[in-house]
Amino acid sequence: MARRRSTREDGAVLVLALVFMIIIALVMLAAVTFTGNGLLNTSNLLKQQSLEYRSAGAVEVAIQTVRYTDTTFGGANPTSCFGNGSPTVQIGLAGPQNPPVYVTCSTVPHSQLPANTGVSREINVYSCGSAGCSSSNYTVWATVDFVDGTTCSTTSLGTCGQTESIKSWLVHNANT
Numbered sequence: 001m002a003r004r005r006s007t008r009e010d011g012a013v014l015v016l017a018l019v020f021m022i023i024i025a026l027v028m029l030a031a032v033t034f035t036g037n038g039l040l041n042t043s044n045l046l047k048q049q050s051l052e053y054r055s056a057g058a059v060e061v062a063i064q065t066v067r068y069t070d071t072t073f074g075g076a077n078p079t080s081c082f083g084n085g086s087p088t089v090q091i092g093l094a095g096p097q098n099p100p101v102y103v104t105c106s107t108v109p110h111s112q113l114p115a116n117t118g119v120s121r122e123i124n125v126y127s128c129g130s131a132g133c134s135s136s137n138y139t140v141w142a143t144v145d146f147v148d149g150t151t152c153s154t155t156s157l158g159t160c161g162q163t164e165s166i167k168s169w170l171v172h173n174a175n176t
Helices: 012-067
Strands: 090-091 101-107 119-129 140-147 162-172
Touching: 012 090, 012 101, 012 119, 012 140, 012 162
Parallel strands: none
Antiparallel strands: 090 101, 101 119, 119 140, 140 162
């Protein structure tokens, strides 16, 4: 029997197969990592949008709650707009998917109201995902002016909030 001569290319196919398998594995790893990051970013964006939408809705509720009240909460110093005297209220129930939104409402002193505009009241409404909403920590901040009728009082709320004007509406820090 004749002995075959060994060529140096016998193991080349095995090496090429291993190189291709490693390259395909690295490409698949990059694709899976990219997909995972995309899913995480999507989840975080949805949480931020949810907080922003819930905060905007809570500010709207607070504005309409304050609009048809009497003017006695204004006074000389900034005070709470809410009838219970608390500067902050929780809107929404606590849950894992939709945590509550907190709204802080404060009045602007009468001496700082815009002159010659007929504005009776001005409020600042801050909404955020924690109990400490303020001008430095908010998701939505609205400044609203109200013009009340002459018969707006604690006994007759019929002409309170005849006109509402949103002076500014700011969205910021939509982080959970």
